[in-house]
Structure formats: C-alpha cells, structure tokens
Amino acid sequence: MVLHVTSKLSELAATSFCPNFRQTKAIRIANDEAFSITLKRTSISSVGKQRIRYEKSRGNYNRKYSPLSCVGLTERTVSVHEKDFLQVKGVTYRPPGSEAKLLDNVSFSLPEKSLGLVYGPSGSGKTTLLQVLAGLATPTNGAVYIGEEHTDCTKKPSHPGSLSARVGIVFQFPERYFLTDTIVEELMFGWSRQTQDPILRQTLTLRIQSAVYAVGLQGMPLEMNPRNLSDGYKRRLALAVQLVRMPDVMLLDEPLAGLDWKARADVVKLLTALKKEKTLIIVSHDLKELSPLVDRAWEMEMGGILTKQPWPSAMTK
Numbered sequence: 001m002v003l004h005v006t007s008k009l010s011e012l013a014a015t016s017f018c019p020n021f022r023q024t025k026a027i028r029i030a031n032d033e034a035f036s037i038t039l040k041r042t043s044i045s046s047v048g049k050q051r052i053r054y055e056k057s058r059g060n061y062n063r064k065y066s067p068l069s070c071v072g073l074t075e076r077t078v079s080v081h082e083k084d085f086l087q088v089k090g091v092t093y094r095p096p097g098s099e100a101k102l103l104d105n106v107s108f109s110l111p112e113k114s115l116g117l118v119y120g121p122s123g124s125g126k127t128t129l130l131q132v133l134a135g136l137a138t139p140t141n142g143a144v145y146i147g148e149e150h151t152d153c154t155k156k157p158s159h160p161g162s163l164s165a166r167v168g169i170v171f172q173f174p175e176r177y178f179l180t181d182t183i184v185e186e187l188m189f190g191w192s193r194q195t196q197d198p199i200l201r202q203t204l205t206l207r208i209q210s211a212v213y214a215v216g217l218q219g220m221p222l223e224m225n226p227r228n229l230s231d232g233y234k235r236r237l238a239l240a241v242q243l244v245r246m247p248d249v250m251l252l253d254e255p256l257a258g259l260d261w262k263a264r265a266d267v268v269k270l271l272t273a274l275k276k277e278k279t280l281i282i283v284s285h286d287l288k289e290l291s292p293l294v295d296r297a298w299e300m301e302m303g304g305i306l307t308k309q310p311w312p313s314a315m316t317k
C-alpha cells in the first residue's frame, strides 16, 4: 500500500475537517475508507505536528488523533458509544445564509444520568452546540439520539418526537429572562392554556411540586416575585422551570457564572443531586469546581470542533 501526497486530498481534508489546522502533508492510504493526514497545529493551546486518521463508519468520518511530535498533546479520540443514552453523530451546523460552520462534524456520547462538561475558548461554538441539542437550531448534517430514539431535529417543539420535548436548556444568566411576577406563574409559563382541563391541572400541580422540591425552593412563598430571590435561588428557579417539563436531558450554559462562592457551592450541590435523575451537559469555564461531578469532558476548539479530553485533566489540579 503506497502512500503518496495528494494536494487535492490535503485541501479537502484541511478545509472540510480541520479548519483550524495548518496542513503540512497529506497521505492517501489505499482508498477513501480510511486515510490519515499530518497536520501542523497552530492554535495557542497546542502547537506541534499531529497525525489524524479518519475512519469511515456509517457514512461519517470519525477522527482519531495520534500525536507525532506534539507539545502538550495526548492521544484523543472522538467516538460515539452505541449503548450510551445520548448520542450525537456527525453534527455540523451552518446558520441559514452563512458559509461558515459553527459546528464541524461534532460527535460524542454520554451514558444516562451522568454529566458531560464542554469547555473551550469564547466564540468556539459551545452555546451553539447547546442550541442544536435543545432543538433551537436545526443541524445542517448529523443526528441526535436519545435513548433508543432518533429525535427528529426538524420537528417543531410541540411534537413529542422533537428534541425540544426531551431536552431542557438553562441559558447563561437565566434570571434575565424571567417573564412573570410570581414564582408560580414562572413555573406555569407556557401551560396556562391547558390548565382548564382538570386532569392536566392536577398533573401540572404534581410536576411543579416535584420540581420545587428537586431544587430546594419549597421554603419560598410561590406568590413571591422571582426578581426578589437571591442570585442562587434565581438559578434554582430557572432549573425548576425546565424540570416541570420533565426533560430526559438537561443542558446548562455557565450555571455558576456571576454567583458568589456560597451560591456557587449551592448550585454544585444541586447539580450533584440532579445528576441522580437526569443526564446533564454543562458548558462552563469553572473546571475545578465542577470537576468532582464530571464523567466525560470535551474541549471545543475554534471552528466548532469538539475533542474528547482525559478527565480529570491537568487543568483541574
């Protein structure tokens, strides 16, 4: 099997798969089923040469990184475990009307009732990934599976097979989006038209009770204005609003941002409890505080490229 350098392949590989690598040499092996290329990494966090092997599986290429003469790099693989509860396969996202990919062939998986952490530089695409997983943006390519089901990313949120029906998302600084003047109205938001039906009303009451207990809000008067809650309790309420929808997967964007040390510790405790019930994906820069909770971690690189990281990492020590 011989290997020759092909400039066409190298261009293809460099542009389609690794926009933030500067390609130095590309090698074609046998046929298109698998190939490897040697690239020079130029990002600030890791500089050096690296060989990337692409293996084709079910129509998608899976990247396998093996360092050659890298500085600060370890072997990394991006793989999807077929038995995991949440499976994200080859998701690419290009906003409508834009040529730029915000997510580039993102694949990962996470077992049920475990916590996955996504970290990386500002503007790399972490929030975009959460929006796609929550069904708020439709991927250009790829698929998301929850449990045994292929969730249809193109379905409207009200459809039971949609991603939005299975996933809850708590945005960064969620308290900025409170819309009502009482805790109970905030928890019922979006349900009001259905509450004429006595059975649905009873179901909603039970769900609210359960969500309130799950986040430790049971001591608070439900008629209180949510804006008068402490910052930590506002975060609890934002979580409860999503829990009322009974999602299987919860996504949290920077859940500790802007909180004091006490509220941060409370939210970490709350997430520890929540992990026993839900599958969680958290985007955060607070690696040390969240470290004890993390089961899997991925770094998002500029250009929307996600790579799995060994955990706990050197950064948490």
Ligand SMILES: Nc1ncnc2c1ncn2[C@@H]1O[C@H](COP(=O)(O)OP(=O)(O)OP(=O)(O)O)[C@@H](O)[C@H]1O
Pocket (backbone or CB within 6 Å): 095, 098, 102, 120, 121, 122, 123, 124, 125, 126, 127, 128, 129
């Ligand atoms: N609808 C859009 N159209 C074009 N570009 C967009 C769109 N939404 C986001 N972007 C760009 O996509 C990139 C990724 O944004 P994103 O918010 O996902 O990054 P992030 O990693 O979450 O950053 P941060 O840590 O600062 O929140 C940014 O450069 C952003 O400006």
